Amino acid sequence: MAALGEFGLIAALSRWLPPGSRTLVGIGDDAAVLAAPDGRVVASTDFLLEGRHFRREWSSAADVGRKAAARSLIDVAAMGAVPTGLLVALAAPPGLPVDWARGLAEGLAAECARAGASVVGGDTSRADAIVLVTTVLGDLAGRAPVLRSGAAPGNLVAVTGRLGHAAAGLALLEAGHTGNPLTAAQRHPEPPYDAGPQAADLGATAMIDISDGLLADLGHIASASGVRIDLSSARLAPGDDLLAAALHLDRTDSGSTLRPTDPLAWVLAGGEDHALAATFRPGTALPPRWTVIGEVLQGQGVLVDGQPWTGSAGWDHFSAGSRGADPRTPRKGVSG
C-alpha cells in the first residue's frame, strides 16, 4: 500500500466500491451525502480489530470485509431499519498488499449489497495491525425504532438466524480444523437483515442482534425492559452440525480437556452469528423463519428452563484478563 499512497488508495477504493442508489455524494469529497427519506437516520459504529476479531491466517480479505460490514449492518436492522450506507475507516501496515485491500473492498461491497446498502465514505491511516471501524446508516421508512426497552411480561421471545455456528467454527479453527462448513460461519456471518424491518412491521416490542451471545444480549433486553426472560432449552437444541462438531472435537482432542464439549454452550453463549432476537405480543402470527424460544416474565435476568445457566455468558472486552473475578468468561473473539 505504501506504493499507492493514501490518495492512490482512496482512488482505488472508490473504483472497487460502487455507489448505491441512495448515494448522492460518494467517496472522495469532505463527506458523503446519503438519502434519508424518513427524516430520521439510524447510525451505529463498530470495531473489527486484527488479532481480536479476526486473524489473517484464518480469514481472507473478503471474509474480513464481509464480517466488518455484517457486524454493523445488522445493528440498524435490529432497530427495524433498512441499512442504506456504510463508512469504513481502515488503518493498516504500509506493507499490506494492495490485493488484500482490494479483497477487503470486495467483501465490504458484497455484504453491503446483501443488505441493500453501499459503501459511501471512509478514512485511511497507518497502524501496526489492521484496524477497521465501520459505521452504518439506515432508514426507518416511517417505522418506530424497536428499542431494547419495550419487552413486557407475557411477550414471546423469538429468534431468526444462526446461533452458535460462529462459536463452533472458532473452536474448530483453534483446534486446527479448517475444512468444516461451520468455520465459514466464523469467518463471515450471514445476518438476516430483512428480518429486522419485518419484526418491526409485526409489532416487535424489543429487538437486539446477537453479537455477544444469546444470554448476554437477551440480558440487555431484560435489563432495559425491567423484565425476566425464561428460555426453553428444548427450543434451543443444537442442530446436527453442532452436535457433529462437538463430537469431532472431543474425538480429536489431544487429551488436555477434562470435560466434553457442550454444543448448547455455543448456542447460549456464542456470539458473532448476528442472529436477531425479538419479543412479540402473544398471538402474533410469526413467519416460519422466526422460532419462539421463550417468554417474558416479571422479574429480572435471563433463565434457561427456569434456572440460571451456569456456563459462560458473553464477552466483556475490558475484563477479558480477569476470568476469576468476572462471571462472564470470554468465549468468543479470536483473541479470547
Place this chain on the structure above:
Amino acid sequence: MAALGEFGLIAALSRWLPPGSRTLVGIGDDAAVLAAPDGRVVASTDFLLEGRHFRREWSSAADVGRKAAARSLIDVAAMGAVPTGLLVALAAPPGLPVDWARGLAEGLAAECARAGASVVGGDTSRADAIVLVTTVLGDLAGRAPVLRSGAAPGNLVAVTGRLGHAAAGLALLEAGHTGNPLTAAQRHPEPPYDAGPQAADLGATAMIDISDGLLADLGHIASASGVRIDLSSARLAPGDDLLAAALHLDRTDSGSTLRPTDPLAWVLAGGEDHALAATFRPGTALPPRWTVIGEVLQGQGVLVDGQPWTGSAGWDHFSAGSRGADPRTPRKGVSG
C-alpha cells in the same frame, strides 16, 4: 478501565455525554436515531491515533476529545451542512485511567456543543494504544452540498480560520516549548463550523477544510474542478505570532538546523488547523471573516505568485517513510 468493564464504561460514557435536541435514541441501544429533517444526511469518518495524531504527554484527555470531534465536525461544515451528531469508537489499553476516559468524553461533548451537535453513539474495544474513530452526521437544511469540483476560472479563493498555527505549535512542542499559545492550537484546533453553511448560502462553488495543508487541500479542489489556483503570498503573510515563534525556535535551536525556520511554510503546508477554504463567484460580498487569498485560473495545480511552491506540500500517510521518493515530505502529524 478494566475495573469498569465494557458495559460499565458505556454506562459511564452515556452519563458524561448528554443527548442533544436532535437525538431521538442515544447511547445504549443497537444504534442511535438522529433527526435528519432535510431528508439527506451528510456523513464522514476520521481516525485519531495515539502516536500519530496526538501524544498523551502533550495533550490532555479533553484536548484529545476536542481534537477528535473537531476533525470530523468540520468535514460536514465543509459540505455546507450543520453538524448534528457524532459516533465515537474508542479502543484503549485496559490500564487507561477512568479519569482519562471521562476527560475525553468531556472534550468530545464540549467540541460538539461548539458546533451544535452531540455524541449519539459509539463502540469500545481494547488495543495497545488509543484508537479513536469519530463519525459525524450533518444536515444540509435544504442547501445543495458544496463539493470540491465546482470551482471555475474567474472565481475568488478565500479562507476563514487559522492557518499554520497547529504546525507552528507542533514545531514548538517538538523543540520542548510547551508554554506558547500556539501549542494550544496544536492540541485542539478551533474550526469555524458556522462558516461552512455561511459559505454555501453565499453561493460558494467549491469548499474544503484544511486538514493536510493549504496547498495540498486546494490541490484537491484544483484537481476535482479541473482548474489552476494561484495564491498571493502577500495575502498569506504570517502573523506576528508565527513570526515570533519562528524567531524563538531559531534562537533556541541547538545548532542542528542549517536553514532558518520559514513561517510561510507553516501557512502553506501546515495542516490540522481545519480552516475552511472556498471558491466564490467574482463580486460575491464576503463577510469580513473571509480573506481572499487568490484566484481560480484555467490550467492545473496550485501556484504561489504564479510559481510552483518548492517547499513541502502536505502529508501522505502511506508514503511517510519514503522522503526521497515522494515530493510531499510529511510536515504535520506528531509521528512525522
